[in-house]
Amino acid sequence: MTAASNDRLSTDGAGDDGREPVVLVVDDEERxxxxxxxxxxxxxxxxxxxxxxxxxxxxDEVDVILLDRQMPGMNGDEVLERVREGExxxxxxxxxxxxxxxxxxxxxxxxxxxxxxxxxxxxxVIERLLDRSAYDERIAxxxxxxxxxxxxRERHTDSELADSExxxxxxxxxxxxxxxxxxxLADLGPExxxxxxxDL
Numbered sequence: 001m002t003a004a005s006n007d008r009l010s011t012d013g014a015g016d017d018g019r020e021p022v023v024l025v026v027d028d029e030e031r032x033x034x035x036x037x038x039x040x041x042x043x044x045x046x047x048x049x050x051x052x053x054x055x056x057x058x059x060d061e062v063d064v065i066l067l068d069r070q071m072p073g074m075n076g077d078e079v080l081e082r083v084r085e086g087e088x089x090x091x092x093x094x095x096x097x098x099x100x101x102x103x104x105x106x107x108x109x110x111x112x113x114x115x116x117x118x119x120x121x122x123x124x125v126i127e128r129l130l131d132r133s134a135y136d137e138r139i140a141x142x143x144x145x146x147x148x149x150x151x152x153r154e155r156h157t158d159s160e161l162a163d164s165e166x167x168x169x170x171x172x173x174x175x176x177x178x179x180x181x182x183x184x185l186a187d188l189g190p191e192x193x194x195x196x197x198x199d200l
Contacts (some may be wrong), residue, residue, distance in 0.1 A: 069096040091129035142177040
């Protein structure tokens with residue numbers, strides 16, 4: 001599955017290929033995977049309680065991964081790196097108790113949620129990530145980069161951000177992606193454009 005060619009998937013119904021969106025929940029706490037499974041009716045939910053099990057479960061059908069960062073053995077950061085190096089192209093949201101710091105700048109996730117997470121918030125993030133799969137990869141990257149800027153602004157003072165070379169590079173990347181996305185946005189329909197602008 002690639003972002004450019006993936007069929008539109010949504011909990012409004014099955015995707016264009018007639019299947020439910022597949023969500024892989026990865027957390028070493030089984031009670032978390034069970035809770036998310038109960039919350040995510042309308043999705044085909046798979047669960048894994050270790051990084052190793054997650055990689056064994058991952059295939060082309062997985063659309064979204066909800067990934068914890070702190071796990072024994074292979075942690076979530078390592079799983080994310082292996083996913084991005086592999087042949088599959090799911091969207092990935094980190095769902096974790098680890099507060100984001102400047103270390104997130106170069107992490108190739110699509111979204112980041114801090115626990116505790118509510119059902120509505122979790123479902124909304126999954127739906128946004130499924131929406132992104134219908135867009136050009138540069139627009140999806142713009143959304144992910146914009147999210148990182150928001151995370152860091154929530155956690156750091158203006159002076160800390162001004163002193164951070166990583167944050168400066170991140171905002172430069174976001175601005176470059178915005179410029180590149182202008183032409184692509186012109187090709188979106190009114191509903192897609194409105195939804196994307198709401199996310200950005």
